[in-house]
């Protein structure tokens with residue numbers, strides 16, 4: 285939530301800042317602003333409510349002088365509504381200092397009272413302004429922007445990334461972070477700061493991650509990192525694994541459409557290099573290898589789509605590795621005095637690696653002695669950095685706010701983990717593991733078939749249904765999390781009431797919702813599955829059809845049993861039952877996107893949301 289960019293160098297800082305903000309806009313889009321130093325060293329600033337385009341138009345209509353030092357911000361409002369006045373930057377030292385912020389300053393009310401008492405005036409309703417005024421006052425005392433930032437952050441509670449520039453410190457931008465994201469981009473004679481690497485990947489793929497409670501000072505030819513006590517600190521360098529074109533729309537009508545089209549690659553790239561001779565090759569897990577045979581429980585933590593991926597993982601890991609797996613929403617776990625110990629492997633699932641609820645849950649788990657593994661899509665993010673081990677998903681940058689390709693990549697990583705545990709613990713023999721991996725490696729091609737064959741029909745259905753008020757999703761076994769994911773996508777993209785249910789739960793209440801015309805998507809288990817689930821779900825379809833539901837079944841090729849009872853059947857290729865979620869979810873992603881499109885909505889930036897939820 286909130287995107288942050290900083291730049292020092294010989295180039296046009298506005299060009300860098302606006303380019304970076306465009307790539308970070310998914311982090312918040314209710315207002316945007318910049319502050320730059322002119323060649324003469326005066327601060328010029330512009331900030332506007334609305335999406336970034338409003339600011340860009342304003343700046344092209346009346347440009348500001350730009351001397352190569354600047355900061356930029358795109359906001360998701362927490363304190364104070366989305367107005368020009370509450371947009372960042374905020375100012376201190378009588379307008380000589382500009383500051384931007386991501387996060388929440390929890391003690392801002394006390395600090396504000398103190399600053400008012402000291403005669404300072406506030407222009408906004410934000411928590412951020414206290415930090416701007418405090419850094420400004422400290423700069424007046426010290427004449428040193430880094431020290432002024434250090435003195436300020438010592439006084440702040442909560443989570444924050446702050447960037448500041450001062451007109452008496454040309455060519456300097458100072459950043460600080462506590463539990464909020466900040467990465468450094470290393471250029472030639474220029475340096476960058478950003479909430480994530482997307483902010484600067486167009487200019488450099490050399491990046492550095494900095495730790496908790498650290499302050500970074502960038503100049504065109506230097507980067508210095510200290511901790512909040514003022515001691516020098518180490519920052520580790522890494523190369524960004526993708527280039528700027530991966531985060532471009534590239535002719536697609538939306539990032540979401542592009543990212544759904546990339547679902548086969550997200551799975552294939554997450555498998556790449558991790559399967560050798562029919563066995564898993566997960567050297568990334570070396571840091572927790574000592575406990576993998578001793579753990580008595582796996583606990584998967586995540587929020588939203590990431591938690592649903594975790595739920596698919598539960599079915600697979602339990603089936604293969606015969607170890608109990610619990611899946612919990614990070615925010616519920618953290619505050620309920622959970623029981624865990626050093627024999628629990630805590631697996632966090634997070635696309636961004638910055639979700640505050642999940643970060644706090646991981647920290648808590650570590651405090652309780654659990655070992656932690658992060659499944660994450662973002663290099664240099666905080667959660668992998670603070671975990672014992674990380675298994676990166678290689679879905680590439682996900683720009684649309686709602687997750688699609690990240691989900692299939694997360695599920696794939698959990699499958700790899702499950703098969704790895706199964707072979708270590710001897711619950712599957714080498715042949716069994718090899719057979720599952722061979723099936724898994726065939727999945728990307730099958731997803732491609734679904735994307736290519738089902739999208740047009742789903743789009744037609746979505747357009748017919750554009751005025752529908754409520755859609756239900758049913759699934760069973762691994763189809764249940766897929767139903768939850770289908771409902772979440774529809775809610776957040778098309779703003780339609782949608783619920784996902786376990787099909788077995790239907791008669792325990794939800795069937796009362798069925799009335800003539802109610803649209804119900806049903807994820808149908810494979811008839812080849814030895815369990816009787818297919819028959820049971822077909823019976824469920826008959827029960828809801830008898831009460832007037834319009835049923836759209838997602839069923840595998842050749843499943844003729846559903847045909848008489850479904851109004852529409854969307855076909856998916858045959859796959860082993862545990863891998864079906866990777867196929868069945870695709871039409872539901874397409875449906876959410878197409879229904880939102882039919883309603884004329886912005887599928888990449890749904891209302892009220894932001895990607896990377898960095899506040900609790």
Ligand code: F6R
Nearest residue numbers: 588589590634635636639686687
């Ligand atoms: C839904 C969606 C969210 C995220 C959730 C966790 O489409 O995108 O539910 O899945 O906010 O985000 P990460 O994976 O970044 O921790």
